[in-house]
Amino acid sequence: MKKKLLFLIPLFLIFTQCDKDDEEAEYVIREYSEQVNDDHQLLEDYMKTHTFNYEEFNDQSNINVKIKPLTDSNSSNKSLFELASIKTVDVPDSNGNNVSHNLYYIIAREGLKDKPTVADSVYIAYDGLLTDGFVFDNRKFPVWLDLANSLEGFREGVSELRTGKFTENSNGTISYDSFGVGIFLMPSGLAYFENTSSGIPEYSPLIFSVKLMTHTPTDHDNDGILSILEDIDGDGKPFRDDTDGDNLWNMYDVDDDGDGILTVNEIDKNNDNVIDDSNNDGIPDYLDANN
Ligand SMILES: [Ca+2]
Ligand SMILES: [Ca+2]
Ligand SMILES: [Ca+2]
Ligand SMILES: [Ca+2]
Structure with a gap:
């Protein structure tokens, strides 16, 4: 939780201990709404001054993304900024207000088959870097990652x-x-924000290049309902959906309606391959404490 610690300092201390005040200021966690504009600016400046080897992505083979600065010798290349699309992602701030964040993305090659959902496990190779070029992570060979446990901008x-x-x-x-x-390319609000992680300073926008080999749908709580289908409010994400209000999201809750009967034992009691709704109210039994 974010706390405005500055407001907890008695006024006389602010006036009498200026050095101390500077120290205390470091403990104030920034608001998403103030950080996001700085991050968008930093990312857009980066994208306008960089390009990548986009001409090489026409065929099927295994090609690495190479991001490089735009210089006199390649100034006719399109910039990342010209190539990028924007997906907006809302992040709730400490007051519960949504702050719109831009995820800038470039599809170098779309790929042939399926799109994973945000709750799937994916088999990927990737590079992660900061806008100063520092590479904080590199997976040359693919690894399995659970997108549900990944950074919001990443998934x-x-x-x-x-x-x-x-x-x-x-x-x-x-x-x-x-x-x-x-x-x-993601603002820090879609990444680690005020936290640090292996070489990543706080409030760092992050840049990833990713190769998606394959994916597998995931049922995190093994209750018979795929995690992406435990999205109750229909926003496309199964995160924060919590039918019984026990603070365990449905995707991690083995008894989604909290009626004491495990979801896996409530889905289809008569084995007709249809999800049961005993009282025909449109709410399946496993989400309906009154059946
Ligand atoms: Ca729950
Ligand atoms: Ca569940
Ligand atoms: Ca139940
Ligand atoms: Ca029902």
Whole structure:
């Protein structure tokens, strides 16, 4: 929770201890609404002065994104800013007001097959960097990641890509091609915000380039309902949806309506492959404490 610690300092201390005041100021967590504009500006300045090897993404093969500064020798190239689309993502601030954040994204290659949802597990290779060029993470070979446990800007970005196709080689290894490749640039409010993480200072906008090999739908609580389908309010995200109000989101709650019967035992009691709604009120039994 954010606290405006400055307001807790008695006024006489502010007037008599100026050095101390500077120290205390460091403990004030910024508001999303004030940070987001600085971050948008920083990212847009970066995008206007950088490009990437977009001409190389026409075929199916495994190509790395190479972001580079626009200079006299490549000034005819399109900038990242010209190439980027914007997806707006709302982040609730400490007062519960939504603050609109821009996720800037460039689809270098869309990919051939399916888009993962924001709650799926994905098999991806990626680079993560700061606007000063510092690379804080690099996965040259793909790893499995749970998008539900990833940064909001990251999962909103990766869910815009499509997976590729794979072939199994005679030695048992699998080759991927025609997979989606994207660049995602996010304000700190969609990343770590006031927290630091392995070489990432607080309030850092982040840049990721991502290759999406494949994905798998995930049922986090193993209750028989895929996590993405535990999105009750229909906003496309199963996060914060909590039918029984026990602060355990439905995607992590094995008894979604809190009636003492596990969801997995309530979905389809007569095994007719139809989700049960005993009282025909349009609310399935597993979400309906009154059935
Ligand atoms: Ca719950
Ligand atoms: Ca559940
Ligand atoms: Ca139940
Ligand atoms: Ca019902």
